[in-house]
Amino acid sequence: MTTSPKTRNFRIDFKTAGPAIALLILCVIGFLLNPAFISEGNITNLLTRSAFIGIIAVGATFVITAGGIDLSVGSMAAVIAGVMIIVMNGAVDTFGTGVTTVLIGCGCSIILGLGAGWVNGVLTTKGKIEAFIVTLGTMGIYRSLVTYFADGGTLSLNYDIRGTYRPVYYDSFFGLPIPVWVFIVVAICGWLLLNRTAFGRYCTAIGSNESVAQYSAIKVDRIKTLTFVIQGLCVSLATIIYVPRLGSASSSTGVLWELEAIAAVIIGGTVLKGGYGRIGGTILGALILTTIGNILNFTDMISNYLNGTMQGLIIIVAVWLQRGEWGRTKHKTE
Amino acid sequence: MPDGQAITTPVLAADGISKSFGSVPVLFSVSMDIRAGEVHALIGENGAGKSTLMKILSGFHQPTSGHILLDGQKFELPPNGETEKLGVVLIHQELNLAEQMTVEENVFLGREIRRRGVLDRKAMREIVQGYLSDIGLSISPGDRISDLSIAEKQMVEIVKAISRDARVLIMDEPTAALTEAETELFFAQIRQLKAKGVAIVFVSHKLSEVKEISDRVTVLRDGQWIATQKAADLTPDAMAQMMVGRELADLYPPINEVDVDAERVLEVQNLLAPGVEGVSFYLKKGEVLGFSGLIGSGRTAVFEAICGLRPIDGGEIRVDGVPTRFKSVAAARDAGIVYLTKDRKEKGLLLGQKMTPNLTLFALPRFVRNFSIDRKAETEALDRAIRRFDIRARDPNVDVGDMSGGNQQKLLLAKVMECDPRILIIDEPTRGIDVGTKQQIYHFIAAIAAEGVSVVVISSEMPEVIGVSHRVAVMREGQITGILSGDHINENEIVRYAAGLKRED
Known part of the structure; x- marks a missing residue:
């Protein structure tokens, strides 16, 4: 009896630190395989590449913590990128190729993101359709819309605007690329929102037990819709820093991002069925996923084509470890 | 009823059963015998050990000491409901039916009749229909469980038990969720089963019902066996007295009159x-x-x-x-105006969370300073609530689901009182x-x-x-x-x- 609380604390600590330990181990492996892994250039590159999935995954943490799921984020990013490019190209005649046009594009992206998230949220709450079904539907719709806008090909951003917009992806600020700064800001805001505000507490409560939340004077529908809106906002931010990277959008933009985002959330320790969310874990999860790909690029031991295999294994192992923990607690309460 | 014979060999008996969970003793050398063709009520307060005893009698728990006699023979009951094969069936309070399947599918779940490897639906349907008409239940074997009333679901559970040749039927508060009319119907079925020689053990808090339907009553208090008596010799009041073991006069506080105006x-x-x-x-x-x-x-x-x-x-x-x-x-x-739900576990508390988030959830806007939750105020609120409502938890970081029902209820009361x-x-x-x-x-x-x-x-x-x-x-x-x-x-x-x-x- 006397030893059990001690072991329990230890277990929880281990669980919280799990993703960090995993990332550390990956980095050591990366360094051993190729010391260039920890070069400044590679680290910067790694962080920049994590930014897209990371930002989207911060939004996904809210949706999943509140008991939902959003499968539409990849397609949403693609269609927002497509519309942004169309709008900016169209604005060239009136506003030129300067900052104004880029700002119009960004504003457009944010409005679209908020709107798309709101649609997912309202269909889920007011329409009383499972989030899985709703977002499976919107995923298909957005994906086909971008294909339609691009007429089956690629939408390309006007070459001059590309020049104006380029720094958003390629420039650095205090030694860190701008996407990384955006990632950091989103992560901090997300962490504060989930851990320090009533809204975050409500998300957790809804994900744990919706009835309890309802009886506790929580406006369940409103909070759930808001989680989808936050997800939409995160997607639009990710798209804003993604577009200048290639300056184009096509039907293959953002493919499988939704699964990577969900994977990052789950690896980070957030519970898929809701009620427990960790922004810090999500960020580590996103970094882990990108690091695996990066390491495989650095070594010939495992083919780069097996990137998906490695990611898949990591996801399964992470959830398996979680399951052990949660299964244990659940058994105790019964 | 061959009375003498039944008394000499009870179908199922507990002999000096003790049970501890970890270091917490729950039952102390309890004995109870169940005879064919009798209705045996098991009564006691919450926490008296009734559920544990029922689970031991049906093999879901193993006793720490003492043993189970089946037809007079020492017997180690198999775990996980496999005692059903021996004719000892426990019907849980939360009924154990697959909601989206039909009555017939539920009754034969796990032992479907097959012919040449394919389900023989016709045969199964006829058998279930036979049982249903037998007990005078006006539902069809093809009805979905989710469309039935709680009483009907209960009957389906009983049919399921009968179809498995149950000799001992153990029921946990079968009438708790039934209306008066449904209870009457239910008792009629019980009497029929009894006439067929099935032994029935049931737990109930409704003492007048216990008096009405049972032949013998066993009383447990704080894990101890108190008495086994003929129901005919007991009044509901006497049963209550035995359950509680003391006068209950001071249970209620004095009531102050309300101002007339x-x-x-x-x-x-x-x-x-x-x-x-x-x-x-x-x-x-x-x-x-x-x-x-x-x-x-x-x-x-x-x-x-x-x-x-x-x-x-x-x-x-x-x-x-x-x-x-x-x-x-x-x-x-x-x-x-606040409403405190009766459904503590499903609508009242977040069982997987600690006390603090549960306590402040209802009145959370009161704990917000500068857009963020004032954690210090939350901690203070918990201290106050623990003192005011005498909430006893091993440590403040325990999951609410691991607390006792009484402490959960106090926490729930504290939670709604948090917004004055x-x-x-x-x-x-x-x-x-x-x-x-x-x-x-x-x-x-x-x-x-x-x-x-x-x-x-x-x-x-x-x-x-x-x-x-x-x-x-x-x-x-x-x-x-x-x-x-x-x-x-x-x-x-x-x-x-x-x-x-x-x-x-």
Whole structure:
């Protein structure tokens, strides 16, 4: 009896630190395989590449913590990128190729993101359709819309605007690329929102037990819709820093991002069925996923084509470890 | 009935059973024998060890010491419900049916009749139909479980047990969720089974029912065997006395009279809502108003409608004389009206979370400073609540789901009191908690009312409603049939109004 609380604390600590330990181990492996892994250039590159999935995954943490799921984020990013490019190209005649046009594009992206998230949220709450079904539907719709806008090909951003917009992806600020700064800001805001505000507490409560939340004077529908809106906002931010990277959008933009985002959330320790969310874990999860790909690029031991295999294994192992923990607690309460 | 023979070899017997969970002893050398063709009631307070004993008798738990005799032979019962094969079936309180499957599929689940590898639906259907007509149940084998009433589901469980040639049927509070008419139907089935020689063990808190249906009664208290007696020799009062083991006179606090001219804080006129058909009543400041009636009579529906949890179809609600209709629980809360659910585990508390987030969840806007939650204030609130409501947890970081029912209930009360309500509605304040905690809860209610808060107590336990209320409203089929006060508050009167034998105009 006397030893059990001690072991329990230890277990929880281990669980919280799990993703960090995993990332550390990956980095050591990366360094051993190729010391260039920890070069400044590679680290910067790694962080920049994590930014897209990371930002989207911060939004996904809210949706999943509140008991939902959003499968539409990849397609949403693609269609927002497509519309942004169309709008900016169209604005060239009136506003030129300067900052104004880029700002119009960004504003457009944010409005679209908020709107798309709101649609997912309202269909889920007011329409009383499972989030899985709703977002499976919107995923298909957005994906086909971008294909339609691009007429089956690629939408390309006007070459001059590309020049104006380029720094958003390629420039650095205090030694860190701008996407990384955006990632950091989103992560901090997300962490504060989930851990320090009533809204975050409500998300957790809804994900744990919706009835309890309802009886506790929580406006369940409103909070759930808001989680989808936050997800939409995160997607639009990710798209804003993604577009200048290639300056184009096509039907293959953002493919499988939704699964990577969900994977990052789950690896980070957030519970898929809701009620427990960790922004810090999500960020580590996103970094882990990108690091695996990066390491495989650095070594010939495992083919780069097996990137998906490695990611898949990591996801399964992470959830398996979680399951052990949660299964244990659940058994105790019964 | 070959009486002598049955007595010499009980079908199933517990002999000096003790059971501990970890270092916590739950049963102390309990013995009980069950004879063919008898109904044996097992009664005791919550925590007396009834459930544990039932689970040991059906093999779900293994005893720490002592043994089980099956047909007079020492026997180690197999775990996980495999005792069904031996004819010993436990019917859980939470029924164990696959909701989306049909009656027939449920009855044959796991031992389907096959012909050449394919399900022989026709044969199974005929057999189930046979059982159903046997017990006079007007459902079809093809009905989906989710479409049946709770009573019918219970019957399906029984059919399932019979179809497995059950010799001993152990039932955990089978009548808890049944209406009076359903209970009668249920008892008729029990008598039939009894006539066929099936032994039936059942747990119930409704002592008058115990008196009516059972042949023998075994009483447990604090894990000890107290007595096994013929039901005919016992009155419900005597049973209660044996269960509690002391006089219960001081269970309820003294009631302070309400000011005669205290203002009416809540007035409801002709309220119409799903399950509520024209309810009118008023509530005075500092008053405790009891709501009695049978399960399903619409008591919960009335207050869930008032608090914005259900749509309202018509009628008027006046708070402090001002007509109001709350669109959400939050709006009701902000007006000082709070509803404490009877469903502690499903609607009341987040079982996987700690005490603090549970405590402050309802009144969370009060804990927000500069857009963020004031954690220091939360900790202080928890300290206050623990002191005020005497919440006993091993440590403050325990998951709420691991706390005892009594402490959970205290936490739930503390949770709604956190927003300083003016009107407190408590639905089943003491469901599933032991008598000591009950007494504390009654005193909390009296103290809260003495501070000037108006309290509504909805309860199915009549002594409780009588013990704590100034006035008692009795409901039947969505309507208030009478509002009793003073000397008219007694079990007799309440039962008559609840059963529809009497009604005020």
